[in-house]
Amino acid sequence: MTKTATAGVAMIGGMTLLLALLIGWLVRFDGPGLVGAAVGAGLGIVNLVVGYWITKRSLRRSMDSALGVLLGGFLVRLAAVAVLIVVFGKTETVDATAFALTFMVFFFLFIMLEMLLVQRAMNRNGRTA
Numbered sequence: 001m002t003k004t005a006t007a008g009v010a011m012i013g014g015m016t017l018l019l020a021l022l023i024g025w026l027v028r029f030d031g032p033g034l035v036g037a038a039v040g041a042g043l044g045i046v047n048l049v050v051g052y053w054i055t056k057r058s059l060r061r062s063m064d065s066a067l068g069v070l071l072g073g074f075l076v077r078l079a080a081v082a083v084l085i086v087v088f089g090k091t092e093t094v095d096a097t098a099f100a101l102t103f104m105v106f107f108f109l110f111i112m113l114e115m116l117l118v119q120r121a122m123n124r125n126g127r128t129a
Helices: 003-026 031-061 063-089 096-124
Strands: none
Touching: 003 096, 031 063, 031 096, 063 096
């Protein structure tokens, strides 16, 4: 792994840790908080699994294909999370903050996974970053 990738993984790990601390500080783990955290974690795990599969598949095609998939996936996730935060903000059964922060933890883990997949693909093709 290159110095750049190592620094990126360290930075993302730090952000993930900060988000986990924010969850402990901002989220009340009552009924709505637990539901929000569960929905965020569930959606985050689905994102990790599906994103891993799609990213690996697109990297086999070409780097241009992978870039399009990564950008498109980011925009889809952004729109979905924004809509869900607004929807959960209007209900008292799901804590929107717990949902958003928990999903962000899994999102940063997914970004780390994407970065490692792209780095591995670049190494296979004889490129460095």
